Amino acid sequence: MPGLESNFAAAVRQHQAMVFSIALHFLHDHAFAEELSQEVFLHLHKNLKAIQSPSHLVYWLRKVTTHRCIDQARRQRLRPRVSLTEYLERAPEPAMTGPTADPILAGFLQKLIASLPKRSRIIVILRYQEDLEPSEIAETLDLPLGTVKSSLHRSLALLRGKLERERKGVPR
């Protein structure tokens, strides 16, 4: 992609939120997320010649980030498990929620998502953070479309069930 080498800083600035957020929502740890995001951009810096277009850059960054997230989780087995009661006892992380969001609900959902199995977690993140269609998720993760669809269906049912149970158990 012409000009990417000279505009590397601009590319990092433009895509930092996407890469960092995928890592943060997946790993649920700011330090790990920043480290992983830096490594993704360093990897990009070494492979600038492989990038063909702006859309290819986005695709490439998503693909590398998601694969690195899964590798990292495999190494560290980061799967926090938390109940709403437990979550309510802690302060929500303000950086992860927007000003209009219900911070408790958003924080709880983030932790529920972080407790999903690796593959299901990344599928949910790509669907709801990146707004990708199941076919695009399948292409990014090198998975069959059916697997993505069924995993997404199962994960959403699980998340919805957990949320309902917690809502019934703890008055909000």
Place this chain on the structure above:
Amino acid sequence: MNEFDKDLRQALRRTDPPVGFVDRVLARTHPQPVHIPLKWIGIAIAACLLLAAGRFEYRQYEGRKAKRELLFALELAGSKLNIAQQKIFELNRRTIHD
């Protein structure tokens, strides 16, 4: 889009990394060559030489100690043999006289 989908999108909104992220990435793309002061190189060489000399001296000491112990053991074995030999002579002499 239902309420649950909206909640999920809200929970998974994009977030900017901590301030200075771009600078930190750029800094890592140009790694600075590590300058080790000459003084530390001198200290490291001196420490290596000292360690080597110490090791050599220790091995010499161990060798001398082993040699001393061997000589002592041989001496001890020799004196024991002498005693045994004297006893055998004594017994032989008594047997002949009897």
